[in-house]
Amino acid sequence: MPLTVVLCTHGRPHYLRACLAGLAAQTRRDFAVVVVDSASPAAEAAAIAALAAEAGARLLRAEAPGLSHARNLGLRAAAPGWVAYLDDDAVPEPGWAAALLGRIAALPAKAAALGGRILPAWEAPLPPWWPPSLRGVLTIVEWEGFGEVGRDLPAGVEIYGANMAFARAPLLEIGGFPEALGRIGDRLLSGEEVEVVARLRARGFRAFYDGAAAVRHSIQRERLRPSWLLSRLLWQGATDAMRDRRQGGPGRALGAAARLLVQAPLLLWPAASPALLRARCGAAYNLGYLRGRLAPLGQEAGA
Numbered sequence: 001m002p003l004t005v006v007l008c009t010h011g012r013p014h015y016l017r018a019c020l021a022g023l024a025a026q027t028r029r030d031f032a033v034v035v036v037d038s039a040s041p042a043a044e045a046a047a048i049a050a051l052a053a054e055a056g057a058r059l060l061r062a063e064a065p066g067l068s069h070a071r072n073l074g075l076r077a078a079a080p081g082w083v084a085y086l087d088d089d090a091v092p093e094p095g096w097a098a099a100l101l102g103r104i105a106a107l108p109a110k111a112a113a114l115g116g117r118i119l120p121a122w123e124a125p126l127p128p129w130w131p132p133s134l135r136g137v138l139t140i141v142e143w144e145g146f147g148e149v150g151r152d153l154p155a156g157v158e159i160y161g162a163n164m165a166f167a168r169a170p171l172l173e174i175g176g177f178p179e180a181l182g183r184i185g186d187r188l189l190s191g192e193e194v195e196v197v198a199r200l201r202a203r204g205f206r207a208f209y210d211g212a213a214a215v216r217h218s219i220q221r222e223r224l225r226p227s228w229l230l231s232r233l234l235w236q237g238a239t240d241a242m243r244d245r246r247q248g249g250p251g252r253a254l255g256a257a258a259r260l261l262v263q264a265p266l267l268l269w270p271a272a273s274p275a276l277l278r279a280r281c282g283a284a285y286n287l288g289y290l291r292g293r294l295a296p297l298g299q300e301a302g303a
Helices: 013-024 042-055 067-077 096-106 132-138 168-173 192-202 226-247 253-268 277-294
Strands: 003-009 032-038 058-062 082-087 090-092 111-122 146-148 163-167 206-219
Touching (some): 003 013, 003 067, 013 032, 013 042, 013 090, 032 042, 032 067, 042 058, 067 082, 082 168, 096 206, 132 226, 163 168, 163 192, 192 206
Parallel strands (some): 003 082, 032 058
Antiparallel strands (some): 082 163, 111 163
């Protein structure tokens, strides 16, 4: 089936250049490319437009920032068939498109989502203080196998935005990506792809993962700091609170509040210190969750 590759970017032409070069180097190139400029400043917008033109890609411009909003623009512009999304800082391996298209052709009729392997491209070494259990927050998925979401995938293997594809019609049917979730500027809200996969499966569609479709995802140097990790966990808590509020019920607010009573002193620790970092990340998550649960409706993103 026809494939459209959508690249959403905000003010990062240097990353976009490498991603487009990776697409140009594919062993199979029967796909279209759409670049969505998510409200980049003027100078970066001009550079992005030049890169898209050089690559023969269609360029769209979102005047309001927001990753989910940009993805939805790309979805509506895509041809019927499948839509693949790559982060602008993810470079596909040369066989990515061939693996993706080959797997799509073999999927069952109710398949509507497909994720792939996300390998790290380190801009600096992973610090020794980084908690091993939190390596996944850097969007790293290294499993090489194939399986179905909810059935036979190992723990930690999910469909993530750096490397994912969807059947266009079912994704449109559920309204695309929820625009209250997803990155907007410096707000590290996430979980939009998790929400999409959950909505698709609730309607009887199936979601799969194939490690043969692989990308190299840049892990920026500035993310390898204790303060970034703490902020990332706080926003993860806010994200989970928003999803729980959408589903109704008390969620995990009581448990988060009880844990935070014990963890509160950890929030006073200097943000730049790596000491007790795993425990401090837990405190940050619980704080973000409570703020997300208690914020006025429609203002959860301000947690």
